[in-house]
Amino acid sequence: MDKQTFRQSLLEKGIEVSEQQMEQFSIYYHTLVEWNEKMNLTSITDEEEVYLKHFYDSISAAFYFDFQKVTTLCDVGAGAGFPSLPIKIIFPHLEVTIVDSLNKRITFLEHLANQLKLDKVTFYHDRAEIFGRNKQHREQYDVVSARAVARMSVLSELCLPLTKVGGTFLAMKGAKFKEEERESKKAVQILGGEWKDVFSFQLPEEDSMRYMAIIDKMKSTPKAYPRKPGTPNKNPIV
Numbered sequence: 001m002d003k004q005t006f007r008q009s010l011l012e013k014g015i016e017v018s019e020q021q022m023e024q025f026s027i028y029y030h031t032l033v034e035w036n037e038k039m040n041l042t043s044i045t046d047e048e049e050v051y052l053k054h055f056y057d058s059i060s061a062a063f064y065f066d067f068q069k070v071t072t073l074c075d076v077g078a079g080a081g082f083p084s085l086p087i088k089i090i091f092p093h094l095e096v097t098i099v100d101s102l103n104k105r106i107t108f109l110e111h112l113a114n115q116l117k118l119d120k121v122t123f124y125h126d127r128a129e130i131f132g133r134n135k136q137h138r139e140q141y142d143v144v145s146a147r148a149v150a151r152m153s154v155l156s157e158l159c160l161p162l163t164k165v166g167g168t169f170l171a172m173k174g175a176k177f178k179e180e181e182r183e184s185k186k187a188v189q190i191l192g193g194e195w196k197d198v199f200s201f202q203l204p205e206e207d208s209m210r211y212m213a214i215i216d217k218m219k220s221t222p223k224a225y226p227r228k229p230g231t232p233n234k235n236p237i238v
């Protein structure tokens with residue numbers, strides 16, 4: 001997807017991207033590929049692919065969820081900043097928190113945020129299992145997002161403890177989602193969530209299906225969750 005198609009396709013979805021925001025995406029792209037030579041941030045480096053599979057795909061969350069109505073967003077396992085930083089560029093009012101267990105990615109994100117002149121962004125090097133037990137973060141966020149981090153039952157245990165009651169957990173998933181959805185019903189319910197919607201879509205120029213699951217946080221997460229690092233993955237709630 002070239003830059004003009006990126007801008008035009010978002011406009012068709014009701015999202016206007018200013019010159020200044022276009023410049024931020026350009027800086028994001030160049031910083032990503034420059035740092036990717038020193039550390040493993042992404043396997044996608046072709047400019048048109050980055051605009052489609054990282055920038056446009058991240059922003060596609062806003063086709064199904066109104067970010068204007070919320071203030072705080074926590075992105076679990078954001079890696080090189082996806083999906084939260086493209087969303088932050090489009091919705092600058094958001095207060096974005098990223099937690100990732102890989103410190104070198106946090107170093108990259110701090111540098112990137114400076115380059116992009118982003119305010120109200122905070123990065124933590126931590127495991128989501130520990131972060132979700134920390135009183136300063138537990139059940140504090142209007143929205144918790146994650147893309148390509150873990151299968152749905154595991155992801156629910158990482159994300160729902162951080163979501164405030166009345167808030168929303170947004171899971172951006174790939175082609176295997178339908179299977180994951182079935183085996184995560186119990187986890188979502190135990191952790192205090194309730195399925196609201198699942199949207200399926202394809203990126204322009206792409207065949208494979210993408211899914212966006214929207215889960216409402218209805219009740220407080222029981223104190224036992226999240227369990228210690230690694231346990232959600234080894235022994236998922238099923």
Ligand SMILES: C[S@@+](CC[C@H](N)C(=O)[O-])C[C@H]1O[C@@H](n2cnc3c(N)ncnc32)[C@H](O)[C@@H]1O
Pocket residue numbers: 076077078079080081082083099100101102105126127128129146147148149158
């Ligand atoms: C495959 S990458 C996806 C990155 C990004 N969300 C994207 O869509 O491009 C998964 C990221 O999740 C992080 N991660 C995995 N398990 C985690 C955990 N338990 N707590 C925090 N971060 C985690 C990894 O360090 C990695 O950066």
